[in-house]
Each structure stands twice: as C-alpha cells, then as structure tokens.
Amino acid sequence: MTELRTLKVALLGCGNVGAQVARILIDDAGTLAPRTGARLELAGIAVRNLDAEREVDLPRELFTTDAETLVKDADLVIELMGGIEPARSLILSAIQNGASVVTGNKALLAADGPALYEEADKAGVELSYEAAVAGAIPILRPIRDSLSGDRITRVLGIVNGTTNFILDQMDSTGAQFADALAEAQRLGYAEADPTADVEGHDAAAKAAILASLSFHTRFDLEHVYCEGITRVSAADIAAAKEAGFVIKLLAIAEKIGNGDGSEGVSVRVHPTLLPREHPLAAVRGAFNAVFVEAENAGELMFYGQGAGGTPTASAVLGDLVSAARRIVLGGPGRIESTTGHVPALPIDAATTSYYIGLDVADQPGVLAKIAQLFAEHGVSIEIMRQTIHRDADSNVESAELRIVTHRASEAALAATVEAVKGLDVINSVTSVLRVEGA
Numbered sequence: 001m002t003e004l005r006t007l008k009v010a011l012l013g014c015g016n017v018g019a020q021v022a023r024i025l026i027d028d029a030g031t032l033a034p035r036t037g038a039r040l041e042l043a044g045i046a047v048r049n050l051d052a053e054r055e056v057d058l059p060r061e062l063f064t065t066d067a068e069t070l071v072k073d074a075d076l077v078i079e080l081m082g083g084i085e086p087a088r089s090l091i092l093s094a095i096q097n098g099a100s101v102v103t104g105n106k107a108l109l110a111a112d113g114p115a116l117y118e119e120a121d122k123a124g125v126e127l128s129y130e131a132a133v134a135g136a137i138p139i140l141r142p143i144r145d146s147l148s149g150d151r152i153t154r155v156l157g158i159v160n161g162t163t164n165f166i167l168d169q170m171d172s173t174g175a176q177f178a179d180a181l182a183e184a185q186r187l188g189y190a191e192a193d194p195t196a197d198v199e200g201h202d203a204a205a206k207a208a209i210l211a212s213l214s215f216h217t218r219f220d221l222e223h224v225y226c227e228g229i230t231r232v233s234a235a236d237i238a239a240a241k242e243a244g245f246v247i248k249l250l251a252i253a254e255k256i257g258n259g260d261g262s263e264g265v266s267v268r269v270h271p272t273l274l275p276r277e278h279p280l281a282a283v284r285g286a287f288n289a290v291f292v293e294a295e296n297a298g299e300l301m302f303y304g305q306g307a308g309g310t311p312t313a314s315a316v317l318g319d320l321v322s323a324a325r326r327i328v329l330g331g332p333g334r335i336e337s338t339t340g341h342v343p344a345l346p347i348d349a350a351t352t353s354y355y356i357g358l359d360v361a362d363q364p365g366v367l368a369k370i371a372q373l374f375a376e377h378g379v380s381i382e383i384m385r386q387t388i389h390r391d392a393d394s395n396v397e398s399a400e401l402r403i404v405t406h407r408a409s410e411a412a413l414a415a416t417v418e419a420v421k422g423l424d425v426i427n428s429v430t431s432v433l434r435v436e437g438a
C-alpha cells in the first residue's frame with residue numbers, strides 16, 4: 001500500500017468553532033486520511049491567550065501566540081479568529097506562501113473578499129468559506145456548483161442563528177430580549193461582539209456573499225439594506241402572533257425590474273412578518289434555512305444548524321478535505337464565479353408588503369380617512385383590523401389598528417407611512433414591519 005503524504009494544517013483561533021475543528025482533526029484523523037488521500041496533521045493552533053480555558057482538552061504543545069510563523073510552514077490554513085485584522089494579513093500571507101485557506105469569517109469576506117479571492121486566484125490556491133454562511137448548512141457549494149447551469153431568481157433566508165434564537169424565545173416563551181441574547185451568547189451562537197448579530201450586520205455580510213454567488217456579481221456590504229432586530233418589541237411579536245404571523249430576520253436577494261426595462265438585484269436584511277404556515281416560520285431556535293428559487297430547478301430549501309461550534313466545524317472540515325484533495329490531485333484552484341455585472345438596486349426599488357400598527361382616535365370616519373390616504377398613494381390594503389381598548393380606571397377608550405398591505409413599491413409604502421403620521425386622527429405609528437409570503 002502506498003504511504004499517504006502528510007499535509008500540515010495551521011489553525012488560527014481556538015474559540016467556539018476552532019476548538020471543535022481541532023477536536024475533529026485529532027479524533028477523526030484515521031477516517032479523514034483515506035477520504036482525503038492525505039494525512040491532515042494539525043501542526044499548531046494560534047491563540048491570543050495561552051492560559052485561557054478551552055472547551056476541548058487539546059495538547060498544550062500545539063498552542064502558540066506566533067500566528068505568522070505557524071502560517072509560513074502550512075499547506076492548509078484554517079482561519080477562525082474572526083474580525084478584520086490580523087485575520088486578513090494572515091490569510092494573505094498564507095495565500096502568498098502557497099497554502100489554501102478555509103475561513104468562516106463572513107465579516108472579513110464581505111469587507112474585503114474581492115482582494116482575497118484575487119490573491120488566491122493569482123497564487124492558484126483555494127479560499128473556501130462554506131462555514132461563513134448558515135453554519136453547518138451546505139449552501140454555498142450548491143449555489144456555486146450544483147446550480148451553476150441554472151438561473152437563480154431569489155434567495156430568501158434565515159441566516160443568523162442568534163437573532164432567530166432571540167425572536168423564537170420571545171415568541172414562544174415571552175422571554176425578554178436581553179435574557180434571550182445572554183443565552184445565545186452562552187451557547188456560542190453570537191459573535192464576539194453581538195451587536196453584529198442584533199443589528200443585522202452579520203446577516204448582511206452573509207446576504208452579500210449569497211447574492212454574489214447567486215447572481216455572479218460582486219455585492220459588498222454597502223449594497224445591502226440592513227435593519228436589525230433591536231427595535232422589534234415584545235408588543236410587535238405579540239401583535240404579529242395574534243394576527244397569525246411570526247417575526248423573522250430575513251436576508252433577501254432577488255432579481256427585480258429596475259423600472260426602465262432593465263433588471264437589477266435588491267439585497268436586504270430586515271425583520272419580516274411571515275404567515276405561521278410559511279415553511280420559514282417553522283425554523284426554530286438557532287436553526288437557519290435558505291430558500292432558493294431558480295428558473296429551472298424551481299424552489300429549493302436548505303435547512304440546518306446555522307451556528308454553534310460543532311455544526312460550524314462540520315462545514316470547515318468539508319472545505320478542508322476538499323481543498324486537501326485538490327492539493328493531492330494537483331488540480332487547479334476554484335474558478336471565480338462572480339464575473340457578471342447585475343446592478344445592485346436601492347431599497348426603494350424593492351417591492352414589499354407592510355404591516356403597520358397604529359394607535360388611532362376612536363371616532364367615526366377614521367377607517368375611511370386612512371383607507372383613502374392609502375388609495376391616494378397607490379397602496380392597496382389586504383387586511384385592516386381594529387381593536388378597541390378601554391382603560392378600566394379612566395374609562396377612556398383607545399383604538400388599535402393593524403394594517404397589512406398588498407405588495408407595493410418600498411418608495412410608495414414609505415411615503416404612505418410618512419403621510420399617515422400627519423393625519424389628525426393618528427395618535428402614533430406603533431410599528432412598521434415588512435411581510436413576506438402573505
């Protein structure tokens with residue numbers, strides 16, 4: 001039997017994901033080798049703090065704080081430190097040294113991906129990042145490879161485990177936002193700075209990657225309209241529930257008309273009301289799911305664990321084995337698939353449907369006045385529901401109005417909301433959320 005060659009693997013980072021990658025590389029070395037056609041030797045693990053407690057018991061001699069030296073001697077580099085620097089410089093250094101790189105760092109890819117892909121192409125090495133979008137779910141490879149003979153028209157996904165976990169806890173147990181976030185952090189779903197999760201930046205970075213691969217055009221963070229979940233209140237969730245909806249943070253990338261006969265792509269992240277019977281409404285906890293609509297394949301749905309050390313490590317190992325096989329076979333690096341030029345469209349060009357909560361005066365003619373204003377803006381109302389509340393102490397009545405519109409242009413919807421605020425019968429606009437699939 002021929003002796004398998006050994007490929008040296010440098011691991012940068014040993015946190016939630018890195019520790020599990022190290023564990024699998026050591027524990028499963030025997031099964032990974034024949035599948036890869038090479039032995040994957042964990043040569044070292046770069047961290048910040050040599051004395052930090054680790055999730056996994058790993059040989060102390062593997063650890064170093066000298067990431068630069070570790071990278072220089074590696075055939076394959078796994079970057080799981082997160083953040084922009086020093087991750088970016090270390091990846092560049094690895095590529096320039098001829099190593100293929102696997103990363104889960106969507107923040108870096110969304111900020112500086114093109115320069116890194118270009119360097120990898122020049123050096124003839126691979127830069128793989130399946131773990132960067134939707135954790136364990138194989139979604140990038142199917143979009144890039146399996147669907148490369150089709151035309152994708154829309155991608156709709158729950159791609160942030162932390163926010164899905166928070167919204168799900170608030171919806172199902174009535175948990176407070178802060179408590180649900182603390183639990184997501186404890187479970188290792190949240191980013192080092194959870195602002196990236198709750199403000200939608202993490203989902204926006206993933207949306208940019210999904211859109212780039214789906215529409216063969218490079219989309220950056222600046223092309224992604226982004227709203228997080230920090231303004232979604234317990235009252236919004238309760239009202240949505242009562243009306244038969246669930247609130248999810250969705251990443252959407254869709255091809256739409258540009259109004260002048262040409263086409264463009266709208267890429268956006270925002271809290272969205274989904275009817276409870278919609279398949280994405282059933283995605284609970286930190287799970288993720290991505291819907292892909294393609295001209296020939298039709299609708300596809302990818303579902304699985306979108307965050308957490310072990311599930312994400314699975315995606316990292318998949319990329320690692322695939323990059324190692326290519327080294328063994330001496331094949332070419334991956335062919336870049338983002339060479340097209342579809343324009344990114346601003347949020348105003350998107351067509352959506354709104355849920356609007358209003359606190360209104362309880363007097364005759366209010367509903368007619370509001371309906372008239374919507375009609376003047378070309379926005380048609382699908383559902384209008386009024387609930388009267390009576391304060392037991394003061395005996396004062398107030399009226400709560402919930403409106404779901406038909407799909408209309410974002411520009412028309414935003415203008416309608418502004419105009420509604422000016423009506424004398426409106427006390428306040430209590431919520432404005434987008435609806436999908438109603």
Ligand SMILES: NC(=O)C1=CN([C@@H]2O[C@H](COP(=O)(O)OP(=O)(O)OC[C@H]3O[C@@H](n4cnc5c(N)ncnc54)[C@H](OP(=O)(O)O)[C@@H]3O)[C@@H](O)[C@H]2O)C=CC1
Pocket residue numbers: 012013014015016017018046047048049050052065067079080081082083085086104105106107131132135188189190191192306307308309312
């Ligand atoms: N957690 C998840 O569910 C998922 C995470 N990802 C991505 O994977 C990456 C890693 O995430 P996660 O494991 O959660 O992150 P953690 O914060 O848990 O771990 C980061 C690790 O990197 C090390 N590190 C950070 N900065 C440096 C530095 N300057 N030099 C050397 N080591 C450094 C830390 O060292 P030390 O331990 O000594 O502090 C730590 O071991 C991120 O890019 C994240 O976005 C992707 C999908 C899912």
Ligand SMILES: N[C@@H](CC=O)C(=O)O
Pocket residue numbers: 132134135159160161162163189190191197202306307308
């Ligand atoms: N913080 C992210 C981790 C995976 O990308 C999330 O919550 O989804």
